[in-house]
Amino acid sequence: MTADDAVPDEAVDPPSVPETLGDRAAHALLEYREGRTAPIGALVREATPLLWHTVRAQGVDRDTADDVVQSVWAALVRHADTIAEPHAVLKWLLVTARRAAWETVRRTREDQRRRAELPDDTPDSPYTLPDPQPGPDAHLLADERDRAVWRALRRLPERCQELLRLVSLADRPDYRMISTAIGMPVGSIGATRGRCLAKLRAVLDDMGEDPWTT
Structure with a gap:
């Protein structure tokens, strides 16, 4: 050649x-x-x-x-x-x-x-009372505003909880990754996210919380 x-x-x-x-x-x-x-x-x-x-x-x-x-x-x-x-x-x-x-x-x-x-009288029983303190995620909640959001999030349907947690993992969430993770069509994620955020705000209003203005 x-x-x-x-x-x-x-x-x-x-x-x-x-x-x-x-x-x-x-x-x-x-x-x-x-x-x-x-x-x-x-x-x-x-x-x-x-x-x-x-x-x-x-x-x-x-x-x-x-x-x-x-x-x-x-x-x-x-x-x-x-x-x-x-x-x-x-x-x-x-x-x-x-x-x-x-x-x-x-x-x-x-x-x-x-x-x-x-x-109750079993020697050396390994059983202890449940810890009354907040769960493992509590250390992520730096102030009362975050605690209010967390309490409200837990009142949402499980689907909304999972979606909002995944979206919060990154500044620019990968909708394809989220679609694979929760089995939701990519085209539905944005609209569903908006509805879930609206539900979250409604729950916060019912709780008398307004974390975005404090």
């Missing part, structure tokens, strides 16, 4: 970059199967906040949520060669995270039930 036959540098297309989180997850899995671990490491850093929030939304405490998310990534590594559809990896991670969270909550409740059934 002569120099005239060579393809000019500008004619060579650059490697394509996966656009969505789902695309990047599929790419990371395929690369991992080929022995290249850098993309899966990047996926862990990017998707862990989403998985952590998904686990927390099921009622798992903060510290335990970290362990559950780690177990989800470990499960992905174990099953990397058996996932038939790479583009289903993100959904697989989210479903696995939810199921692991449900199992964790179930075990926690079973443990609490067994402890509650212990006789």
Whole structure:
């Protein structure tokens, strides 16, 4: 081949970059199967906040949520060669995270039930009274305004709670990521978010709170 036959540098297309989180997850899995671990490491850093929030939304405490998310990534590594559809990896991670969270909550409740059934005079009983202080999220509420919003949020339908929490994870939320996380069409997220915010404001009004003007 002569120099005239060579393809000019500008004619060579650059490697394509996966656009969505789902695309990047599929790419990371395929690369991992080929022995290249850098993309899966990047996926862990990017998707862990989403998985952590998904686990927390099921009622798992903060510290335990970290362990559950780690177990989800470990499960992905174990099953990397058996996932038939790479583009289903993100959904697989989210479903696995939810199921692991449900199992964790179930075990926690079973443990609490067994402890509650212990006789009062049982020596060294591990059972303790529930902590009357605010839950694990309380340290995130820096002032009374945030506490009012949190109380109001908990009165909303679960769908609204989950959507508003996901939207609050980033300054510019990825609607495609949110759609995958909660199974809501991308085109419905904006309108649903508006309705949920309106419900939140109505609850705050009923509570006599106006956190946006204090």
